[in-house]
Amino acid sequence: MSARRFDAIVVGAGQAGPSLAGRLHDAGMRVAIVERHLVGGTCVNTGCKPTKTLVASAYAAHLARRAADYGVAIDGTIGIDMPAVTRRVQKVAIDSRHGNEQWLAGMTNLTLIREHARFVGPDTMRVGGEEISAPRIFLNVGGRASIPDFPGVDEIDYLTNSSILHLQEVPEHLIVVGGSYIGLEFAQSYARLGAKVTVIEKGPRIVAREDEDVSAAILDILSREGIAFRLNAECIRFAKHDQGIAAGVNCTNGDPQVIGSHVLIAVGRRPNTDDLGLDAAGVKTDERGYIRVSDRLETNVPGIWAMGDCNGRGAFTHTAYNDFEIVAENMLDGADRKATDRVPCYGLFVDPPLGRCGMGEAEAIAKGHAIKVGKRAMTRVGRAVEKGEALGFMKIVVDADTDKILGGAILGPGGDEAIHSILDMMALGQTADRLRRTVHIHPTVAELIPTIAGELKPKE
Numbered sequence: 231m232s233a234r235r236f237d238a239i240v241v242g243a244g245q246a247g248p249s250l251a252g253r254l255h256d257a258g259m260r261v262a263i264v265e266r267h268l269v270g271g272t273c274v275n276t277g278c279k280p281t282k283t284l285v286a287s288a289y290a291a292h293l294a295r296r297a298a299d300y301g302v303a304i305d306g307t308i309g310i311d312m313p314a315v316t317r318r319v320q321k322v323a324i325d326s327r328h329g330n331e332q333w334l335a336g337m338t339n340l341t342l343i344r345e346h347a348r349f350v351g352p353d354t355m356r357v358g359g360e361e362i363s364a365p366r367i368f369l370n371v372g373g374r375a376s377i378p379d380f381p382g383v384d385e386i387d388y389l390t391n392s393s394i395l396h397l398q399e400v401p402e403h404l405i406v407v408g409g410s411y412i413g414l415e416f417a418q419s420y421a422r423l424g425a426k427v428t429v430i431e432k433g434p435r436i437v438a439r440e441d442e443d444v445s446a447a448i449l450d451i452l453s454r455e456g457i458a459f460r461l462n463a464e465c466i467r468f469a470k471h472d473q474g475i476a477a478g479v480n481c482t483n484g485d486p487q488v489i490g491s492h493v494l495i496a497v498g499r500r501p502n503t504d505d506l507g508l509d510a511a512g513v514k515t516d517e518r519g520y521i522r523v524s525d526r527l528e529t530n531v532p533g534i535w536a537m538g539d540c541n542g543r544g545a546f547t548h549t550a551y552n553d554f555e556i557v558a559e560n561m562l563d564g565a566d567r568k569a570t571d572r573v574p575c576y577g578l579f580v581d582p583p584l585g586r587c588g589m590g591e592a593e594a595i596a597k598g599h600a601i602k603v604g605k606r607a608m609t610r611v612g613r614a615v616e617k618g619e620a621l622g623f624m625k626i627v628v629d630a631d632t633d634k635i636l637g638g639a640i641l642g643p644g645g646d647e648a649i650h651s652i653l654d655m656m657a658l659g660q661t662a663d664r665l666r667r668t669v670h671i672h673p674t675v676a677e678l679i680p681t682i683a684g685e686l687k688p689k690e
């Protein structure tokens with residue numbers, strides 16, 4: 231069988247693939263983009279967009295219940311129309327997906343192939359009943375929920391980040407396994423929509439990649455909203471129960487178990503590289519299946535690149551998109567961009583949100599930095615107080631020897647936005663003293679960032 235020839239093949243229409251396909255197309259190439267499921271990938275269909283839409287509905291419910299705090303009288307009870315919440319969540323995802331599809335359809339020299347792609351050689355892939363080949367292949371295959379082999383897991387109907395977004399009813403008692411980014415966003419959303427929620431986390435604290443003060447503050451905020459936490463939950467196991475599902479949380483002490491109506495498993499992601507035929511192309515992965523890439527995102531096989539979650543260099547939409555920029559500019563504009571150039575950054579969209587950039591205190595110390603830290607509680611941030619949302623804190627971590635900013639964390643109203651004022655200074659390699667001398671708008675949460683940059687204290 232002779233393969234249909236293209237100038238470039240992009241596998242996966244997630245967060246890097248379509249943008250790259252667009253640039254290659256505009257550069258005059260004949261491009262195939264292969265997508266086996268939904269255009270837009272995880273972020274658009276089952277990740278960022280629908281979850282942040284759900285978070286917004288949950289916030290509205292929360293604020294409505296707090297109306298009296300603001301002197302607003304609501305006559306009657308606050309009800310949740312879950313089918314309407316889900317319709318809204320799905321509409322935002324579907325509109326975005328359709329937008330992406332229309333954009334791709336508008337490219338005359340681009341072919342969207344709705345099939346699973348698998349290598350049969352270093353420049354050839356099987357897609358459905360045909361083979362296609364190109365001198366350049368770009369992998370943007372993303373990842374999926376990892377479902378460990380918990381005892382009993384096959385006997386229950388569990389939810390993932392994908393299926394939970396279609397619920398038509400508020401769960402009576404949602405058990406969330408995994409106390410990290412995915413688990414906590416859903417836990418708070420469903421609690422605010424009226425579910426009883428228990429988070430089961432095997433580690434001693436939630437969001438363990440964060441500094442301890444961040445984990446503790448988020449635990450406090452979520453606990454105050456009535457979410458129950460079972461930490462140090464070793465040997466998680468499941469069984470059917472008269473009232474739904476029983477989750478065993480501690481094998482050593484026998485019985486302790488949580489009985490819930492629904493279980494969401496959110497214990498991490500795994501890359502979609504196991505069914506890509508990478509061996510046929512000779513592309514190497516690490517022991518967890520992430521495709522090994524150089525800083526320029528080239529695999530070990532010339533002519534094959536890997537972008538986004540599947541290369542293990544980032545796990546976010548903005549890192550996937552930045553991967554596209556790196557590959558496109560290096561190839562088409564003669565640039566020399568690298569994944570190592572970017573300052574790590576992300577949000578955790580519980581309410582109030584956490585904005586993060588660079589290193590935390592623990593990481594900075596572990597990497598050998600002597601550090602200074604500036605920190606301020608949201609109770610001392612005017613805008614947070616005025617909004618009636620004075621929860622959390624902000625902090626900045628600075629190298630004590632060079633005064634260079636190493637990282638920041640803002641947990642509080644607008645923390646996901648305000649963090650960019652620290653992030654941009656870091657991207658420009660600036661010092662805390664330079665940040666201290668900037669003037670920020672009053673009254674904002676970001677207004678106090680120069681102030682904390684001027685109140686740094688040495689930290690052991």
Ligand SMILES: Cc1cc2nc3c(=O)[nH]c(=O)nc-3n(C[C@H](O)[C@H](O)[C@H](O)COP(=O)(O)OP(=O)(O)OC[C@H]3O[C@@H](n4cnc5c(N)ncnc54)[C@H](O)[C@@H]3O)c2cc1C
Pocket residue numbers: 241242243244245246247264265266267268269270271272273274276277278279281282345346347348370371372373391412502505506537538539540544545546547548549550579
């Ligand atoms: C619940 C949840 C919430 C999230 N929230 C945020 C957030 O707020 N902010 C943020 O930055 N990130 C968030 N993320 C992470 C973000 O969604 C991902 O980092 C991002 O989607 C990665 O993009 P990608 O292009 O690498 O992969 P994906 O978006 O996963 O796209 C990969 C595509 O490749 C396709 N594919 C895979 N294998 C093949 C094959 N062999 N042949 C053909 N097609 C294939 C898949 O069907 C998929 O469409 C969230 C993730 C989840 C799960």
Ligand SMILES: NC(=O)c1ccc[n+]([C@@H]2O[C@H](COP(=O)([O-])OP(=O)(O)OC[C@H]3O[C@@H](n4cnc5c(N)ncnc54)[C@H](O)[C@@H]3O)[C@@H](O)[C@H]2O)c1
Pocket residue numbers: 378407408409410411412413415430431432433436437438466496497498499544545546576577578579
């Ligand atoms: N706001 C965002 O940007 C956002 C939101 C959601 C997801 N994401 C991306 O998706 C990725 C995956 O998120 P996640 O929360 O699923 O995974 P994660 O890897 O961040 O956390 C998994 C959590 O589950 C716990 N865990 C692991 N195995 C367990 C077990 N057997 N039993 C109980 N608990 C267990 C871990 O200790 C950890 O707390 C994140 O790394 C992030 O990059 C980003």
